[in-house]
Amino acid sequence: MTRTGTRALHLFALWLLVMIAAWPAFVLAGSALGAWSGEARQLDAWALSPKRDMLARFLEGWRASLPVAAGFGALAVLDYLLLSRYRVTWLVGGILLPIAGIALAHVAYRDPAATAPTLACAGLVLALVSRLFERLRLSVTGEVAA
Amino acid sequence: MSERLSRRSRGVAKTVASALLVGAGALWADEAVLVGGGHELQASQGQIELNVDWVGNILRARDMPVTTFFTDGDETGPDVHYRLPGETPAGLLEPLARVFGDLDRERRRYRNHALPDVAGTTRRDALERDLGDVLERTAEEPLLLVYNGHGSQSPDNDAGVTLDLWGKTAMTARELHALVGERRGASESPLRYVFTQCYSGGFHRLAHADADAGLELSDGLRCGFTSESAHALAEGCSAGIDIGDYRDYTTYFFAALDDRERDGTVLDRDPDVNADGAVTLREAHLHALEKAHSTDLSRSSSESWLEDWQPWFLRWLPPPANPPNNEYARLFRTLAADADIPMETGIGRTLRDRLARHESSVQALRAERAALRPETTALRVALQRSASARWPALLGPYTDGYRELAASGELERIAEWLAEQTSYAALVDLQARDGELESAVLGAERDATRSRKLLRLRHLATLKGQLEAYGDATDRASYARLLACEELPLVLDTGAAEFVSTDE
Numbered sequence: 286m287t288r289t290g291t292r293a294l295h296l297f298a299l300w301l302l303v304m305i306a307a308w309p310a311f312v313l314a315g316s317a318l319g320a321w322s323g324e325a326r327q328l329d330a331w332a333l334s335p336k337r338d339m340l341a342r343f344l345e346g347w348r349a350s351l352p353v354a355a356g357f358g359a360l361a362v363l364d365y366l367l368l369s370r371y372r373v374t375w376l377v378g379g380i381l382l383p384i385a386g387i388a389l390a391h392v393a394y395r396d397p398a399a400t401a402p403t404l405a406c407a408g409l410v411l412a413l414v415s416r417l418f419e420r421l422r423l424s425v426t427g428e429v430a431a
Numbered sequence: 432m433s434e435r436l437s438r439r440s441r442g443v444a445k446t447v448a449s450a451l452l453v454g455a456g457a458l459w460a461d462e463a464v465l466v467g468g469g470h471e472l473q474a475s476q477g478q479i480e481l482n483v484d485w486v487g488n489i490l491r492a493r494d495m496p497v498t499t500f501f502t503d504g505d506e507t508g509p510d511v512h513y514r515l516p517g518e519t520p521a522g523l524l525e526p527l528a529r530v531f532g533d534l535d536r537e538r539r540r541y542r543n544h545a546l547p548d549v550a551g552t553t554r555r556d557a558l559e560r561d562l563g564d565v566l567e568r569t570a571e572e573p574l575l576l577v578y579n580g581h582g583s584q585s586p587d588n589d590a591g592v593t594l595d596l597w598g599k600t601a602m603t604a605r606e607l608h609a610l611v612g613e614r615r616g617a618s619e620s621p622l623r624y625v626f627t628q629c630y631s632g633g634f635h636r637l638a639h640a641d642a643d644a645g646l647e648l649s650d651g652l653r654c655g656f657t658s659e660s661a662h663a664l665a666e667g668c669s670a671g672i673d674i675g676d677y678r679d680y681t682t683y684f685f686a687a688l689d690d691r692e693r694d695g696t697v698l699d700r701d702p703d704v705n706a707d708g709a710v711t712l713r714e715a716h717l718h719a720l721e722k723a724h725s726t727d728l729s730r731s732s733s734e735s736w737l738e739d740w741q742p743w744f745l746r747w748l749p750p751p752a753n754p755p756n757n758e759y760a761r762l763f764r765t766l767a768a769d770a771d772i773p774m775e776t777g778i779g780r781t782l783r784d785r786l787a788r789h790e791s792s793v794q795a796l797r798a799e800r801a802a803l804r805p806e807t808t809a810l811r812v813a814l815q816r817s818a819s820a821r822w823p824a825l826l827g828p829y830t831d832g833y834r835e836l837a838a839s840g841e842l843e844r845i846a847e848w849l850a851e852q853t854s855y856a857a858l859v860d861l862q863a864r865d866g867e868l869e870s871a872v873l874g875a876e877r878d879a880t881r882s883r884k885l886l887r888l889r890h891l892a893t894l895k896g897q898l899e900a901y902g903d904a905t906d907r908a909s910y911a912r913l914l915a916c917e918e919l920p921l922v923l924d925t926g927a928a929e930f931v932s933t934d935e
Contacts, residue, residue, distance in 0.1 A: 311747065312747045315747040315748045315749055316747060318749040319747075319748070319750070321749075322749050322750070322752075322777075322780065323778075323779030323780035323783035323784075324750045324783075325749060326750070326890055327747070328783070329883065329886060329887070329890075333660065333662060333663060333728075334660070334662055337587075342743070342746060345743055346743035346744075346746065346747065349743045349744075350744070395900040396751060396900070399748070399749075399750075399751040399752070400748055403748055403749060
């Protein structure tokens with residue numbers, strides 16, 4: 286495979302990975318913050334409702350969030366293209382994802398102050414995922430970070 | 432007392448207004464159907480019969496025609512069991528029951544029900560036919576359907592929960608949904624329901640167009656109240672006949688509608704929140720939420736709808752630190768104050784800590800109870816061996832040898848002999864401790880439910896705010912329709928054109 290082909294495959298895989306991980310990251314962040322506040326409805330649902338209902342709700346959210354998740358995947362690719370070129374920027378690679386989370390809270394929600402922490406945390410989780418993916422790529426290809 | 436008079440005077444004003452509406456031809460001849468009783472004698476507790484009788488009297492006192500279906504209908508023979516009051520002296524054979532039998536059943540008695548004007552049995556095939564006839568006959572009139580009995584859970588779908596009917600028959604929420612749809616069609620005359628059995632929440636699907644899934648409401652106007660979700664047991668169904676012990680949803684709900692406690696005393700809280708002189712079913716439900724210290728997390732159709740409505744992008748978010756100020760938030764503050772829970776930042780964690788404490792208490796009490804059982808069993812087996820060594824016929828209770836024992840009065844002497852054994856006193860103590868632990872478990876479960884209820888009220892307050900912020904016109908209209916239906920008073924005296932929610 287040519288270098289361009291390999292690079293395109295890597296970018297596609299990064300997009301796909303972030304798109305798939307976006308909803309679980311959102312659920313994880315929301316549930317963790319809710320559990321910390323003590324008011325996570327998930328805790329009661331887990332204790333009082335069938336697990337199949339929670340799973341169905343989770344999958345419903347996963348499907349419905351795909352367009353937004355695809356946007357986050359594209360943003361992860363853009364983030365990589367912009368910030369992976371120099372070592373100093375490579376170090377902060379993934380930063381656009383939590384920023385985008387905060388921006389989304391302000392654009393899509395009526396109460397950004399309440400939702401921004403969850404979306405920022407979800408963005409951080411996605412940034413971590415993309416960094417782990419990058420580390421994996423470097424270890425497989427033997428390349429050295431910029 | 433003056434508050435009571437004030438409430439009464441408002442009620443009179445309402446009655447006068449009703450009379451004026453009658454003159455204007457706007458009065459609806461609303462009816463009620465009571466379905467009650469267990470699915471078999473051993474599951475047909477006296478409390479169910481007393482509930483049906485009490486609710487029927489409340490409805491009849493308001494000139495509401497009531498059709499009652501109860502257990503085996505008018506067939507002779509026992510269909511209700513009850514427990515002898517605590518002050519009743521122990522029977523002569525109690526030691527035998529403690530050692531060989533079932534102490535609970537020793538104090539159990541059986542009789543035919545004493546309800547007046549029972550229209551028929553609750554056996555599935557007959558009930559389906561008779562209830563269908565009532566639904567069809569009253570299709571253009573408001574109808575109140577009240578169920579007092581038992582229910583079973585569904586393994587796969589909320590609409591599969593059942594009413595457990597006489598003769599061990601059953602009717603699922605899905606089947607009742609089909610029956611109502613077939614016989615009542617798209618009638619705008621409200622069908623209101625109160626289901627108080629275990630797993631009753633599944634019957635909120637009656638308010639929907641599709642019994643199995645979806646948010647769309649049925650064409651006909653339907654709303655109601657259930658004592659629990661589709662996944663939890665409900666409190667109640669005691670064989671005891673001391674009404675002071677009852678803490679089931681029926682007791683709180685209908686006490687609010689009757690404007691007095693079940694024992695006839697004045698309510699310590701006016702359920703008529705908007706002070707219009709008539710207690711609506713929704714006000715009765717909110718009264719039950721506030722007053723009940725039970726294991727029930729009761730819910731209305733509008734609350735159930737709100738929980739289903741919550742969209743995917745809000746469902747997994749942590750709730751806001753300060754939920755919007757609505758009736759659920761106010762109820763939360765009242766209940767939190769009653770429970771001495773300070774209104775401060777981090778109240779969710781306080782509630783969760785309390786819940787964890789109560790749940791661990793439940794676990795500890797259950798473990799203690801479980802640990803007692805082998806000890807109790809060992810004592811019973813030892814006493815059984817001693818007694819049967821002297822009176823071998825005891826081991827064959829349905830034999831001629833046993834009949835001879837009973838006929839000769841020997842059973843009483845055996846009971847006396849058992850009571851004199853040293854290990855018998857230890858057995859009595861263990862069984863008494865078992866009963867105490869059972870009560871303690873129930874108390875701890877009620878305390879845990881109070882924490883869950885507070886958390887749920889915060890959630891409902893948030894959900895209602897979210898509907899206002901994120902719901903579209905269809906969503907808000909559906910919710911308003913359910914609320915308007917729930918906010919109707921027990922006896923309707925206004926036309927359908929007045930179905931406008933007064934909710935803020």
